[in-house]
Amino acid sequence: MESIKNISELQAGTLLKEDVFSKTKYPIMRKETELTLEHIDVLRAFGVTQVRVLEGLEKNDETSSDSSATEDGNGKVPNSMHWLKDIYDKTVRDYKREFNYWRSGQLPDVAKIRSFIIPLLEKFIAQKRMLTFLNDFSTPEEYIYHHPIAVGILSAAIGQQMGYEKGDIIQLGLAGTLADSGMAKIAPSIVEKTAFLTPEEYNEVKKHTLFSVKMIQLSPLIRQDMKLAILQHHERLDGSGYPRGEKMETILVFSQILAVADVFHAMTSDRLYRPKHSPFKVIEMIKEDEFGKFDIKVVDALQNLVGSLSIGTRVKLTNGEFGEVMFLHRDAPLRPMIKKDSDGLIIDLSTNRDITIDSILE
Template sequence: METVVMRVEELQLGKIVAEDIFANTQYPIIYKNAKIIHEHFRIFEMFNLKEILIYKEKKLEVLTEKQIEVETTIIKLSNYTSFETDYYDAIAQIKREFGNWQAGAKIDITKVRGMIIPLIEKVLEDRSYIFDLNSYSNAKDYLFHHCIATGLIASIISKKLGHDRGTIIQVAIAGMLADSGMAKVAPRIRDKQSALTEIEFAEVRQHPYYSYLLVKDLPALKEVMKVAIYQHHERLNGSGYPKGEKMSSITNFAQIIAVADVFHAMISERLYRLKQSPFKVIEMIKEEEFGKFDAQVVQALVDIVVDLPIGTKIELSNLELGEVMFINKYAPTRPLVKLINSGDIIDLAANRNFYISRVITKEY
């Protein structure tokens, strides 16, 4: 196919890049056969690129502006306050429901749906809300935050895996109710601030079974989701509980909830640990928890977290502010970052001393 060198200022959306483009980087900043989208023009500006090699367009489809917008993920910050209000309302409601479950009441699925669905709608439209979940949470009310957050994270993983809307909502509700059985664990154990004894820990490990007892008679929740709730602490290598199931014995929906559960648990402030960066946690799940989770589910979460648009504002672990310039597909949690104060460019894949501590979703 014929190629031609074109000046960036004359470039149109939808043109196709004819060669890998480097800019003093180990890996290309734009790959061959990429279709030109809005974000690429920001890259051209950042790296002062004046012209690139593209394919002649004879038999190529040039995408319309509307198609480009559909294909391009852009973080939108609208309705942030509305999401925050809905979120804290849901936390207050689930605290009340936990008290009811502890007292012997059955789960009111209508109330549960009313809590989670408004949040699901917002987080599916704008996944950037997940970057704020660990800032909302606190150690004292961790359990309630964890229930809501696990449901929301499970919903976006489910969407990333291509599930339909009905399944996504079912997965989110199952994720939210996965730890409902903690209401049946004695408060002196559930709320204990020091290390658990072996007997106490054995009781905590029964909570998936207690959760299953709470949901088993709910007609609005599919049977496969009830099984997922029971299995959400099982691990593919047999190291989980309550039964030590392995591999194909564990459902895919259980794996989705498990990954969402572990991710939120690891990023959140706990009584015994400070909150952690989602990017650092992603690396830990991939490296330290390898073999415990379905690789496709983990990759879906990775894609959700690391797919940051060019120009996204971030804070590094040394507290310096920067913006994302380029995502390295071989080390997606460690992009090329431009520091805002100095203008210096840091390749986090090469410099392992730093990592992204948080994504800045709103300006104060």
């Protein structure tokens, strides 16, 4: 049963029926938040006078089961979502088999790629919260096979977040998956190297965008604009990318979607030669350190997908502490104020720049 209650009527333990906004782009509190007295004080501070709540209900079994997670070797995945990881793992194995065919000289069977990637894209788009686990699914040893699948998923999800039609979304997912197909033409000793590449080796890797386009250029199942996006997915708006050093309006938005998905997954995944970064840190780096290289609309869409926070969100910090979001800074939404579980003290991530959010907890 649901009802609308004045803030003065709220009690600890009440569940919110819907997200709460207060002249904010993002919700200050998420639906199904179990209110504490501190939550109620925060609502008052934001000038919220009424909220829609659920009465006579505890968090249901489905929500509770989602919140429990088990170690599966690739990070923590909610028990209720292991079926999705199983499908993801099978898709990676399917891609690996195709990749080895390409190494032997065969051209990509785009129809076959479509047959196993599209069902996975649709499942992840329907379960957006699982996008935050993509970096945990990947393994350093098999990164070359995980990365294209994750880029396809993220590209499709970003496309949907930006309001594109289903046809565009599917094409983005397919293009993202095939963007690195040309890596099959690069020497395995370079592709599978466990240390940083030399300048000469890196120049060889740069050729993969051209190889990718040549391998799929005759396929009628990929649109021409998506073929161009594959070619351009390492171009940057400031002209610092490759293969042609293109700038600004000469780079398609679709190319930028693939580029942001590619960089985000690469930087949030463990590699044999370096550890992964926090998704929140990576979005911050893309926005600040890489400012001017990526379309901000695309980056904002990614942030809304994997970095959206609200008051009451449970998080793990990069220093190993656990806590709860208590306040969101309008100009620094990725660096909120966190109440630590260990001592109850508040830490402001906007001033403690050496600490970031590592992950959102179910």
